[in-house]
Amino acid sequence: MADIKDASEIPEVIDPKTDKVHTWPHLVRIEFICGLLAFMGLLVWSLVLDAPLEEPADPTKTPNPSKAPWYFLGLQEILVYFDPWMAGVVLPSLIIVGLMVIPYIDVNPKGNGYYTWKERKFAVANFCFGFLILWVALIIVGVFLRGPGWNFFAPWQEWDSHKVVALTNIDLNILLADWTGLDALRNPVVAAVFGMGLVGAYYAIIPIYWKLKSKKSKILQELGPVRYGITAFLFLTMMALPIKMILRWTLNIKYIVQLPWINLNI
């Protein structure tokens, strides 16, 4: 890669008004330096740290903890809070479908070819939350902080396979029944209806918000009811995960809805 010694060698700026320069050499040489640094970093890494192989596989011995490949550990972490049906089927499917529909629901033309935060606050924040917090952070938790028995260990704690954590999770209806003394909530049918009602109420935010804001909000008007509905549904579903996590951490809530007859618990 030729270095540029003289300003006269620099190709002309294409358009001084838009403040743009040629990719070659201005961008490429910087990219190449980054590439080299990354390459050297990998080289040193591979020399210093051997690939961490585990023991030979033994079909009669299940390793503890049993972990999925690292890139799936975010999903495995969701299993702590949701049933396999939700964590393994519904949520991953919605992630894929949601990513696919983005081009159709995104009506904001700004930000093409340049970085902007001010002009796309909702989109960028939403992505950062969904990807960095709900995907990457959960992977980090799954890889480094989950030890034997899928118990949580701080980085400085030894993975003790005998660690005991009290199991005191409780279903929402029972918790409410304990609090209020309404024993009717202990009835599974009542509980199912009650839970479904709560979930319904959660998603009822979508039309209510439309009703309240659509007249004043330009963005909502540009979206229109269908695109708004889809966007809002995906957003609320995404937010259901942190809500459930917080409910678990604070109130030990196990399930909000129980439909044991179709093996579905939320």
Added chain:
Amino acid sequence: MALAGREKSFSFVWFLLGGALMVLTAWYVYDEAIGRRTWKQYAAEWTRLETKRIEEEIAKEMKGIDPKKLKQIELEREQAQQALESQEFADLQEELKRKQIEMDVANQDLQFAKADHDELFYQWKHAQHEGQDFSGYKKRYDDLDAKIKKLNEVQVQKEEAFLAVQEKINQFKNKLKDLDAQQAALTKKVDALQKQLKGVQDRGAPIEQYVLDDLGKAGPVNWGTVDRCTSCHIPVLKPGYEKLKEPFRTHSNLNEIFNNHPVEDYGCVTCHGGQGRATQIKHKPMEKGDYPHGFEHHWKTPLLRGDFVQSSCNKCHVQQLNLDLAPVYTQGKQLFLEYGCINCHTVKGLEWAPKSGPDLAKIKDKVYPEWFLAWVKKPTEYLPHTKMPQVPWKNDKDPVQALAYILDKSEPFNWKYGKFPGGDAAKGKELFNTVGCFACHNVEGQGGGSGPALDRIAEKTTGDWIYNWIQDPKNWSKEHRMPSLRLTQGEAQDVTAYLVSKGKKPDEDAQLRMALADPENIKAGFNVINTYGCYACHTIKGFEKASNPSVELTNFARKDVSELAFGDAKIPETWEAWTDGKLKNPQMYVDERSDSFMPKPNINDEQRHALLVFLKGQAPEVLPSKYIAYDPEIERGRRLVEKYNCKACHVIEGQGQEVAQWIKEPNFLPPNLASTGARLQTDWMHGFLRNPGDFPKVRPWLDIRMPTFQLSEAELEDLIRYFKKYDKVEGLFEVVDLKVTPEEISAAQRLMGPENFNCYSCHIVGNKFPEGGPTVWAPNLEYVHARIRPQWLNKWIRNPADLVPGTRMPGYYPEPNSGPKDVLGGDDERQLNALVNYLMTLGKKNGILQGETAAPATPETQPSVQGDKKPAPAADKQAKL
């Protein structure tokens, strides 16, 4: 907006990056070629060591060679070399070239003619098949035939001419060859060493490996192994490096082990553990990061160090009781059986083990309750070396309740011999120390440890019981292994009198006796016994169908540390430390939420170590059958030998005869049983083992008695099959019916007479005892015909030490043609046949000696040596001379 970096020069950044990249590349190459190939360092070290050794040897050899001789050869060589440069030699070589060409031309002519010949034959035959005229071809074929014959002659001529010239040239060269040979003979050893040195220096650092497809395990799956151990342990399979340090030391017991375990079939890791594929030691050997030896967190089978390597024997020898090359493992296995570990903890291969403690079915009639309670509370108080473990009683009530139950369920004993009428203790002591009681029982510090010591026996039981017991142990318990020594009633009285003098009857404890009779206690006793597992070692009524009180240990060595409960114990978190601690103090891991009823085995440090080695082997693998070393017939016999403590008196498989500690005169020891299976006839073995008392004594001078073990028919068969199989005797049943001719009788009598082998100077015959006294006496020859197999006898007379190492019997035919020259024409084989036939008929009932006039009579009428009284004519003549 600024155009970041547009005008800036990046030269310095490029310079830095380029430099760093070069350094990294050098690092990478070093790491790949040297850093990760630690075996190369050992290969280089080995080359250095061997070079030094061989160079020293070469220098030593060179000193032995006369330098003058070498110089002389060198001089002569130069002269011979000069002769080769003469004109005459050059002419000859020139001529040889010419002759070579002529020979080649003649050869070529011949080959081409033969080729034409083949083609003509084809054309002729082809035409014939097609029905065409072929006479032309045939004529040409015949003409060519004649020509070939001529060409052949020419070729032979030319070849001879060539060889003649070559011979002349060889004469010039022979001198040189001869000198070369002389020099080679002089420096033969040095040359060999030089060759060896070159091999060592050209060796390099190859990866050497043994690839085994059917070994190497992870769980139940065979992964195969690749053992590269010999890449560093280069001379491990070569003798002569025993004194070097690892990794260059010769394997211990090289031949004994590898004759039966060829490395190509067994590899290294199979026995030693470790990670056979690995070749890199990261820091120091035997530390974390030593991958080949398996010192890495995820490698579950690191190198087995010290005695622990013996635990690997369990993989294939799981069914065998005795392994000579694995003494610690063997000791551990036998301890596991004898101390009753097996009764609570099953392991694969030992499922057959019987209950190790005595039957308690009739205990009430045997022991004093006061003694009984003291015993179960602390057995070592009464017997410091007992195999009964210390039960971890949680309170004082439990043992009383357990005994209450056991005594309540006790059945009445059949007092067959009545009350003990009294006897002579002094005589009893003498009997005790002669007839063989001491082989198993220790009294006053003398005697074996197989049975309990009897120093305080009177504290435990009554004279009545001892009197009944020693006369017929099976009357007490069918399962008990105590044999009968066929004591007469008088002898039994004396021995009993002696034993009741040992210790004193405990004072009666009325309170205890009341507690033992309390129905509440009897009822509670069931649960106590169930909890502590007494029934595992002892037969107790009501527990016939109870399962093992503790866990199976078959895969115990595979247990991960995380599966072992350490409780509050402060010990290293390793399998070895846990197991050792458990054996030292079984309750050491108990905490507020757990409990343990495992009794503490009464073993010393060495025994505990042996048990640890045995337990470390509890990781059986499903190996291909070719690896499993197990002969059920042999093993069943060995179990009986162990059970009945045969080795206390006899040498079996080269081991045993503890009694030699107390019987100082070798001729008063029970016989060595080497080659017994080949020696004895099945019928006789069967009868003798069933009851030795049915037979006249073969060694009548022995005071120690072969006991009557009251073996079952199955046990008898197992024992006989074991001895026969061990000595490679095919088939159990043989008809032994040898005939002897008069000529053989006279020959045998002469051979056995004083002028030759002088057999009767030691051997008893009938009731005639040699003068030398009991220390020289040897078995009675009268019974040879009934006991001995003639095949064995033949070998025995030849060279007895081959069959029974250390025997006093001399060998008369150790080598061919060593027999007396004046008997049967000096023919060894005929002499041996005569001796065997004679001995195999001597003393046999109903005559024998067919066609014989001066036949010796049967021992029934004339029990002494026949030859002495009625010598055959030849012997008679000999005697007169």
